Amino acid sequence: TPVRSDTGPDLADLRRRAAATLRRNWRGKATVPTAALYPHQWSWDSAFIAIGQAHLHPRRAFAELTALLDAQWGDGRVPQIVFNPAVPEDAYFPGPAFWRPLPRRGGPPPGVSTTGLVQPPVHAAAVLTIAERHPGEATDAAVRRLYPELARFHDYLFDRRRVASGLVGIVHPWESGLDNSPAWDGPLDAVDPGPAHGITGLRRDLRHADAGHRPTDADYARYMAVVAAYRDRGYADDDLPSLPFCVVDPLFCAVLAWSEQALAALARRVGADPGRHVERARELTHQVHTRLFDPALGCYVALDVRTGRAVAKRTVAGLAPLLLPGGHRPVLLDTLAGPSFAAPGVRGVPSYDLTAADADLRRYWRGPTWVNTTWLLWRALLAHGETEHAERLAADVVCLVADAGFREYFHPVTGEGLGSDHFSWTAALLLDVLA
Numbered sequence: 001t002p003v004r005s006d007t008g009p010d011l012a013d014l015r016r017r018a019a020a021t022l023r024r025n026w027r028g029k030a031t032v033p034t035a036a037l038y039p040h041q042w043s044w045d046s047a048f049i050a051i052g053q054a055h056l057h058p059r060r061a062f063a064e065l066t067a068l069l070d071a072q073w074g075d076g077r078v079p080q081i082v083f084n085p086a087v088p089e090d091a092y093f094p095g096p097a098f099w100r101p102l103p104r105r106g107g108p109p110p111g112v113s114t115t116g117l118v119q120p121p122v123h124a125a126a127v128l129t130i131a132e133r134h135p136g137e138a139t140d141a142a143v144r145r146l147y148p149e150l151a152r153f154h155d156y157l158f159d160r161r162r163v164a165s166g167l168v169g170i171v172h173p174w175e176s177g178l179d180n181s182p183a184w185d186g187p188l189d190a191v192d193p194g195p196a197h198g199i200t201g202l203r204r205d206l207r208h209a210d211a212g213h214r215p216t217d218a219d220y221a222r223y224m225a226v227v228a229a230y231r232d233r234g235y236a237d238d239d240l241p242s243l244p245f246c247v248v249d250p251l252f253c254a255v256l257a258w259s260e261q262a263l264a265a266l267a268r269r270v271g272a273d274p275g276r277h278v279e280r281a282r283e284l285t286h287q288v289h290t291r292l293f294d295p296a297l298g299c300y301v302a303l304d305v306r307t308g309r310a311v312a313k314r315t316v317a318g319l320a321p322l323l324l325p326g327g328h329r330p331v332l333l334d335t336l337a338g339p340s341f342a343a344p345g346v347r348g349v350p351s352y353d354l355t356a357a358d359a360d361l362r363r364y365w366r367g368p369t370w371v372n373t374t375w376l377l378w379r380a381l382l383a384h385g386e387t388e389h390a391e392r393l394a395a396d397v398v399c400l401v402a403d404a405g406f407r408e409y410f411h412p413v414t415g416e417g418l419g420s421d422h423f424s425w426t427a428a429l430l431l432d433v434l435a
């Protein structure tokens with residue numbers, strides 16, 4: 001759905017600037033999310049970046065994903081961050097040293113430095129998106145190479161991260177991609193932050209972004225404690241609920257089920273049996289719809305696996321099951337169009353319920369509009385034939401970027417640009433909504 005504007009922003013200029021942003025952040029094999037704040041390769045960023053990059057250089061799009069999958073662990077996990085050895089240890093906190101030792105058996109390939117976490121598995125959906133739009137021999141070859149690796153990643157998630165009757169769990173807020181979402185306040189409250197590690201002094205993010213737009217030191221102390229517990233057991237996934245943080249996230253599960261459907265389509269393309277993908281996508285979709293829906297909130301919610309309790313917070317993650325067939329679509333559409341996520345002047349989809357007392361419209365995942373989550377809902381709306389609504393979201397993204405630049409996130413009401421600038425997935429996904 002092209003965004004048309006005769007009087008609005010200069011779309012050709014926006015496209016040029018988006019391409020320049022991706023060029024600026026390309027590091028030879030992969031793209032950094034943004035130069036100073038995130039100087040390494042991030043997992044779900046690379047999937048979004050590849051989708052945009054495919055409109056410029058399909059080869060580079062596949063190279064991006066190949067670089068990420070080259071760091072895949074022996075146990076199948078695809079790491080949240082692949083550290084660039086040329087970047088100094090203290091350029092990002094927590095840097096490579098904090099994550100060591102990484103396991104030898106089942107860990108990353110020799111000489112490759114990563115974290116031990118994962119991020120939402122949008123990659124298979126990204127590969128299918130690119131393959132459908134840019135058919136050809138090079139694409140077929142790339143799909144043949146990437147399919148088995150993506151399948152191994154999903155095998156890891158379904159086999160090793162299965163919790164709470166067939167749902168898939170995450171063990172760190174960073175794995176949700178929505179780090180300081182209000183959904184994680186309750187589960188994190190129960191985490192003992194341990195001794196203060198002099199966090200403020202170590203945090204490099206505070207040199208590159210306003211402290212009021214970032215997670216707090218109290219959040220970081222707990223993030224570190226949760227990593228340390230997982231690291232100290234060698235990143236083993238046995239008895240996940242005994243870790244200090246273990247939750248089921250509706251966005252992570254919805255994206256996994258959506259990507260699993262994509263994996264079935266990719267399997268058919270390469271002549272592999274799609275059977276297990278079809279079955280797993282169906283089963284996870286069923287579990288999401290039957291276990292995570294909260295009728296009182298009108299959206300899906302997270303589960304704290306350690307307590308067995310649902311987390312009654314209305315966040316953008318709770319709208320992500322709109323990507324899936326079936327479920328409570330009419331209710332979700334009402335919630336998306338209602339006062340929690342939309343109002344006159346609100347642009348894109350805010351990350352958290354605008355009417356909630358603890359919404360903070362400038363702070364990271366606690367209210368601002370992000371382009372990647374807005375893009376996921378744009379895709380979902382298009383898939384369900386909700387064209388007008390989808391076009392409104394696409395136009396919002398264009399407007400936000402035209403007014404404030406390729407920012408990391410935006411104030412949902414004023415449109416003020418927040419976090420870092422020259423942000424890769426903002427540029428990549430803008431190119432995609434304009435395609």
Ligand code: 9WN
Pocket residue numbers: 033038042043044045080174177178179205
């Ligand atoms: C930790 C890179 C990443 C995104 C995440 C976003 C932010 C990292 C951080 O940046 O998280 O992974 O240091 O804050 O929350 O979604 O992938 O852009």
